[in-house]
Amino acid sequence: MKIDRLPGFREFYPDECALRNHLFRTLRKVARNFSFQEYDAPVLEPLDLYIEKSGPEIVGQLFNFEDKGGRSVSLRPEMTPSLARMVGSQAGSMRRPIKWFSIGEQFRYERMQKGRLRSFYQFNADVLGEEGVGADAELVTLLIACLQGLGLNESHFHVRLSDRNLWYLFLESKRFTENQISGILGVVDKSERMSPEKLRAALCGIIDSSKVDSLLENICEIKALDELDKVRDYFSEFRDSEAIQKRLENWGSLFDSLEAMGVLPFISVDLSIVRGLAYYTGFVFEAFERSGKSRALAGGGRYDNLVGKLTPGSDMTATGFAIGDVTLVECLKTHELLPKYLDSQDLYVVIGGPQERLTGLGIVGAFRKLGFSVSYSLKDQNLKKQLKDASQRNARLAIIVGSDELDQGMVLIKDMVNRKEVKVSMENLVRSVDAFFTDGKL
RNA sequence: GUGGAUGUAGCUCAGUUGGUUAGAGCAUCGGUUUGUGGUACCGAGGGCCGCGGGUUCGAGUCCCGUCUUCCACCCCA
Numbered sequence: 207m208k209i210d211r212l213p214g215f216r217e218f219y220p221d222e223c224a225l226r227n228h229l230f231r232t233l234r235k236v237a238r239n240f241s242f243q244e245y246d247a248p249v250l251e252p253l254d255l256y257i258e259k260s261g262p263e264i265v266g267q268l269f270n271f272e273d274k275g276g277r278s279v280s281l282r283p284e285m286t287p288s289l290a291r292m293v294g295s296q297a298g299s300m301r302r303p304i305k306w307f308s309i310g311e312q313f314r315y316e317r318m319q320k321g322r323l324r325s326f327y328q329f330n331a332d333v334l335g336e337e338g339v340g341a342d343a344e345l346v347t348l349l350i351a352c353l354q355g356l357g358l359n360e361s362h363f364h365v366r367l368s369d370r371n372l373w374y375l376f377l378e379s380k381r382f383t384e385n386q387i388s389g390i391l392g393v394v395d396k397s398e399r400m401s402p403e404k405l406r407a408a409l410c411g412i413i414d415s416s417k418v419d420s421l422l423e424n425i426c427e428i429k430a431l432d433e434l435d436k437v438r439d440y441f442s443e444f445r446d447s448e449a450i451q452k453r454l455e456n457w458g459s460l461f462d463s464l465e466a467m468g469v470l471p472f473i474s475v476d477l478s479i480v481r482g483l484a485y486y487t488g489f490v491f492e493a494f495e496r497s498g499k500s501r502a503l504a505g506g507g508r509y510d511n512l513v514g515k516l517t518p519g520s521d522m523t524a525t526g527f528a529i530g531d532v533t534l535v536e537c538l539k540t541h542e543l544l545p546k547y548l549d550s551q552d553l554y555v556v557i558g559g560p561q562e563r564l565t566g567l568g569i570v571g572a573f574r575k576l577g578f579s580v581s582y583s584l585k586d587q588n589l590k591k592q593l594k595d596a597s598q599r600n601a602r603l604a605i606i607v608g609s610d611e612l613d614q615g616m617v618l619i620k621d622m623v624n625r626k627e628v629k630v631s632m633e634n635l636v637r638s639v640d641a642f643f644t645d646g647k648l
Numbered sequence: 649g650u651g652g653a654u655g656u657a658g659c660u661c662a663g664u665u666g667g668u669u670a671g672a673g674c675a676u677c678g679g680u681u682u683g684u685g686g687u688a689c690c691g692a693g694g695g696c697c698g699c700g701g702g703u704u705c706g707a708g709u710c711c712c713g714u715c716u717u718c719c720a721c722c723c724c725a
Contacts, residue, residue, distance in 0.1 A: 210698095213716070260725065266649080267723070284725050312725095317649080319719065483725055501724085528725085558683070593685040608683060622685075 214316075214324025224548035226327070229356070229531060230309050233329045236355045237307040240348045242331055245306050247288035249313075253278035258516060259287045260483060269313040269324065281313035285330040286509070286526065287516060293334050293524075294517025302335030305344075321501050321533045332526030334513065339456050341525050342489045342508060343463035349493060349504055349527050350469045356534070357543035360471045363495055363503060368479035369457070370507065371488045372441070375450045376428070380421070386413050388484045394425060395480045429478045434461050437475060460489065485509050488525070495537055503537060504529040547600050551579040552643065554596035554622075558608035560586055566607040569617070569635070576636065578643075597622055603642060605635070621648055 211217060218226055234244070253270050270280035282288060285308055293304060308330050315324060331348055333341040346365060353363055370391065377387045389412035397405055409418045431437045434457060444450040464470050481490045490507030494500075506527020514521035538544050553573055557566035566582060573580045581599055583592050589606070596604045606618035611629060619638055620627045628648045630638045642648055 210716075256725090263723095264725080267725085286725070314724085316723075318717080322724080481725085482723080485725085505725090556684085589683050590685075595685085597685040604685085606684075610683080618684090620684080625685080627684085 214318045216325055228545060228548060232355045233352055236352045242305045242307040245308050249282055250279050251282055253280045255287045256280055267314050267316055269315040283312055283314045285310060289332060290513045290516045294513045294520040297520040297522055304334040307331040321536060323532060327531040329529040332524060334522050334524040337523040339460040343460055345525055345527055346491055347467045347469050350472050356538060362541055363493055364474045365472050365491050365493050366474050366476035366479045367491045368477045369489050370480055370486045372453050375453060379444060379447055391480045395482055398478060431477055432475050434475060481507055485512050487511060500536060501533055503533050550600035551581050552602050553578050553580045554601035554604045555582040556592040556604050556606040562607045562609060562612055569605060619648060
């Protein structure tokens, strides 16, 4: 009986696995470069962890079930709740700021479409225990460095930066209630893909209809602010709101940091970004392809209340982001930024015939002990076949162990790229190969 | 969860208005007389035509169901 894999789950054949490892390797390197520490957490968690964070509606998107002990559990749909628990329960004893990252598989029970499967990997980076904009700047910079590390530059992507706190203060100054504010922000989040009539209708359901027109106007104005100076100008009329003025100072300070770090060209001010769920409390950002075609490459923001909510008594400010692998790989593909030879080896030992086989195996073993990646034919084959194999497996050098040369205590080293061949004695073999891999000369 | 499409060798696809043993290219493996590689030529393996029903003398082809994949909504931590 043929048994298919579960819908939305992925198998990684060697090429795809090599690609995945390339991504992870690069992201790890950049994260360490920023002195973030790697952590990991369970793949399976109590269902309540996610309900507590996001509300009961979330269960519809979870890969959840009951285990044999009758516990309601769920595969993790994201890393943040587990992170918040880990940090929260040791909060008192951890040196701050806490700069952590992880790379892990996440699961969501959803209908699949382009860029969205039921299983995917996320790179997560978070800074906890630092409330200043220094943490926000560090994360935005890290996000940009991660994408740059994979070969993307400012012509490929940008980071749209917004501020949920500024929205909140603005709407508060317009005397909307807490509930209305979160409703309005939900509408702002969808406004890009909503017709004006629907937008109006949605707002009518939340606030007094007499206020809808002026609010719609405000929303349009604010969404149009695409530079720091315009944001400053627009909100400078709120002189009486100390909070808004202080917030503008934060903006200035954040931009100064981003400029000093050399990432300002990647930043687009865009207050239409407010991110779906309500727990974000400050700066939020999403990375997009410049073309604007595909879904977000990455997203994140500040969530100062979440740790305390999940671990009462351990309040801790936090900000973080996640990069998903599916959209990222799509993006790298369209820009032809995937490495060509992910699978290759240093050496292929070509064995002339049955008489030379054991000598050849000795050479294979010796080079493997020295740390080279070495391949060879597992059965006797003629030279032609073996060289073809070596070439198709992207071996850099072939070592040809033939009877004629062996009689003189020699072997041939062949550069598989430019087809040059030299004869060296067995004693000099290791030295010659070493030399080739250090200075590229045979 | 709603709606629309899709499904034929490992991959990309042909397959006439239903009609004999279902085809091609690429890939794989073997060979072109046993010491030199991405080319050329020859050959081979490999398909319950997604699965299950139905209509028919006869179904890859038509009908229904189901699953898969894809697209749009919903949602997007």
